[in-house]
């Protein structure tokens with residue numbers, strides 16, 4: 001005598017029993033569990049730790065150093081530098097001239113401004129090797145011995161700094177500004193760029209110094225210092 005089939009027996013193939021709601025629900029849950037397990041497999045695999053290469057990629061390895069010749073504040077230097085060293089890091093970390101400041105390290109604040117062949121540049125945005133054989137002037141090179149430059153003197157007289165962090169960059173930038181104005185360079189504030197700007201107005205100074213930020217907000221005093229130097233120069 002055959003064994004009576006139980007409605008919940010999963011082995012049972014009787015169509016009537018298979019249609020039983022309890023059995024259908026059990027099979028559905030079994031299928032869903034199997035699908036979830038298969039679906040989770042790739043994610044479990046993704047969580048496995050990735051293999052670390054035995055040697056770092058070429059980009060992470062140090063590049064060979066090479067000699068870089070620079071004249072800094074009138075003194076010749078031969079620095080042994082990796083090609084990726086910025087001029088700012090070369091000045092501060094290899095020559096020990098820490099007057100040039102690192103503010104943002106991405107060309108936004110002007111704290112690192114120095115003069116390269118008389119042109120003002122952001123030292124954080126340029127590599128030292130790109131200035132091979134050039135003459136670099138930092139804030140330490142603006143004075144002549146114990147005699148401050150006219151701009152340095154004017155900054156003191158006009159109280160053109162508070163914390164002083166931006167000041168080396170402001171001074172180098174202002175030094176180049178005066179030279180640019182003497183050379184007749186126009187700026188975005190110059191009314192007629194076809195003619196030499198007649199006067200270094202406050203608007204001209206603000207525009208030409210706009211690459212140098214000052215968190216302390218010493219801007220009015222910086223403008224006053226620059227205007228005073230320009231006035232003295234004009235009046236002899």
Ligand code: FES
Pocket residue numbers: 101102103104105106107108109110111112113122123124125
């Ligand atoms: S540190 Fe170079 S621009 Fe800010």
Ligand code: FES
Pocket residue numbers: 160161162163164165166167213214215216217218
């Ligand atoms: S004096 Fe402090 S940031 Fe300019």
